[in-house]
Amino acid sequence: MLHAAPTSAIHTDHPKPVQPPTSKMTPRLLNKLDTIHHIEDAHVLHLSRQVEVFMQLLPRDNISLHPVAAGGVVYLTKAHLGSQINCTLGLGMKGLVTSNDIEQLEALHTTADLTPSILLCPYADQSALQALAMRSYVLDGFLNIYARSLHDIQVEIDPYMSFSEDLTFGPEMIVSRGAANEENGSTFIHASVAGFKDDGRSVEVLASLAESAVLRRDTILYFAKIDGQIAGCGAMALMETQYGKIAHLYIDSTPPNFRGRGVQRALIRARLNDAKSLGYDFSTIHCLPSIGTGRNAEKEGFGLAFTKPMMTKKLD
Structure with missing residues (x-):
């Protein structure tokens, strides 16, 4: 079932962790391009591994993930798992996004009988938001990334x-x-x-x-x-x-x-x-x-x- 991560270490000389001091994550650090890509790449990797487990648990349910334009990945599972699982991440993080790219993304959702949802990083190329607006996408909520x-x-x-x-x-x-x-x-x-x-x-x-x-x-x-x-x-x-x-x-x-x-x-x-x-x-x-x-x-x-x-x- 659960497998421990490799080269792991938990030091037993600190049985009572002290409260961490005030955050060192200054706005300047959080806005660094490498930090932003680190956070976004980790989100993509996290959801990819989660969906890969669902593919094992539900092998007959056509669960899948698909790379799409400009760094995006589409995750298609079951509608009842919600839009934070059935979504697209990373769109526009590696360049230009066109209306045709969104159309291809939508075709994948049509095949899976799911409504397209995109969790868009605010640091994505501005063409991503423009392409989504052209194809009638609307704001449907927010997710905070700490x-x-x-x-x-x-x-x-x-x-x-x-x-x-x-x-x-x-x-x-x-x-x-x-x-x-x-x-x-x-x-x-x-x-x-x-x-x-x-x-x-x-x-x-x-x-x-x-x-x-x-x-x-x-x-x-x-x-x-x-x-x-x-x-x-x-x-x-x-x-x-x-x-x-x-x-x-x-x-x-x-x-x-x-x-x-x-x-x-x-x-x-x-x-x-x-x-x-x-x-x-x-x-x-x-x-x-x-x-x-x-x-x-x-x-x-x-x-x-x-x-x-x-x-x-x-x-x-």
């Missing part, structure tokens, strides 16, 4: 992974890591669904999204516990782009009865310390503007890199 340098986190690098050492946060909370076994995978799926099921999505969809994290070879699972009970969970994907290593924190989930007790902040802090211990120097979090994840990320040293508009084809 980023953080890990250079200021003081931990040592260790060449070995250990899942046995829990991290403590105050007198009542610990964070543990999920080893590669079926019991942890099942526990993670159940805990993830428990934290998300009040947002209107079906249990089937929530379980599928959690299972896609469990089965990824680049992902480590995390569990926050209060008084021995699972109070929340999250995952960390360890990836590498041409610009460097990046740790993406995702699928954080806290059940209603444990909210407001610092669960997500503890999960974020634990993963940041582990990422730095593993030799990673950069981290990202994606979230909708309407939820509290962004506030928690900022408290743990993240800065808002940019906001992506979701552009959706207007139906006649």
